Amino acid sequence: MPQSLRRLLTTALLFVAFPASAADVSAQAERLANLRADVETLHDEIQAEKEDHRGRLRALEAQEVDLEVQLRRQELRLERLLDDELALQERIRKGSVGSEDVVSVVQEGIGGMRAYVRGSLPFKSEDRLAALAALDKQLEDGVLPPEQVATRLWAFAEDERRMGRENALGRQVAVIDGGNQLVEVARLGMVAMYWRGPDGAVGQVVREGQDWRWVVVDNAEAQGQIEAVFDALGRGIRVGWFSLPSPLAGMGESQ
Numbered sequence: 001m002p003q004s005l006r007r008l009l010t011t012a013l014l015f016v017a018f019p020a021s022a023a024d025v026s027a028q029a030e031r032l033a034n035l036r037a038d039v040e041t042l043h044d045e046i047q048a049e050k051e052d053h054r055g056r057l058r059a060l061e062a063q064e065v066d067l068e069v070q071l072r073r074q075e076l077r078l079e080r081l082l083d084d085e086l087a088l089q090e091r092i093r094k095g096s097v098g099s100e101d102v103v104s105v106v107q108e109g110i111g112g113m114r115a116y117v118r119g120s121l122p123f124k125s126e127d128r129l130a131a132l133a134a135l136d137k138q139l140e141d142g143v144l145p146p147e148q149v150a151t152r153l154w155a156f157a158e159d160e161r162r163m164g165r166e167n168a169l170g171r172q173v174a175v176i177d178g179g180n181q182l183v184e185v186a187r188l189g190m191v192a193m194y195w196r197g198p199d200g201a202v203g204q205v206v207r208e209g210q211d212w213r214w215v216v217v218d219n220a221e222a223q224g225q226i227e228a229v230f231d232a233l234g235r236g237i238r239v240g241w242f243s244l245p246s247p248l249a250g251m252g253e254s255q
Helices: 003-017 021-094 099-119 125-141 146-163 220-234
Strands: 167-176 179-188 192-196 202-208 211-216
Touching (some): 125 146
Antiparallel strands (some): 167 179
């Protein structure tokens, strides 16, 4: 049998043996079209998620820069106060200032430190301000010589600098929703502070103008983030990366 005829017969037999192949091809084509549409949809969703992720990263980077600027600004303010205290101590040691001058300079130092405390995070602010008021009173009443008050003021400033470098847990009374509550606080240096109430509510401290406000956080994701940092600090983890509600919320902007 000629080769060409053999091929023709084979083709005819294939069509006879598989009469439904055209329908199968059509169904497969439809399935492929649906799969292709699904792939395109997933691709679009992935691209959207990538863009959203990039946006969050850009926002976090901007927040990090803002926080670093704030931290550096506070550090510079405190360093200037410490430098003033050091210069005063050196002048006292050399005897280059009289008693009245020492009193005046120490009073200025107390005033500068008081302004710093009022402008920093409201972490036990009343206690910190009370300690400065006691120094002022001791100086004014002559209970302690100005040189000794200056030394204690230096120690106070060193404590402030230490707080600015540590992450820690604490407890204090806060005004939340118009009422006083004893809450746990998670303080991240002197840049951010979060709280947890006895009823399980959590929140953060935000700045509004010259004032500080203790706000409740209702967002479930943010609540989980705050609980995570309390858990970490409670287990002694003082350094690391944490996703947290932005301490800049209320300062003109949200993490």
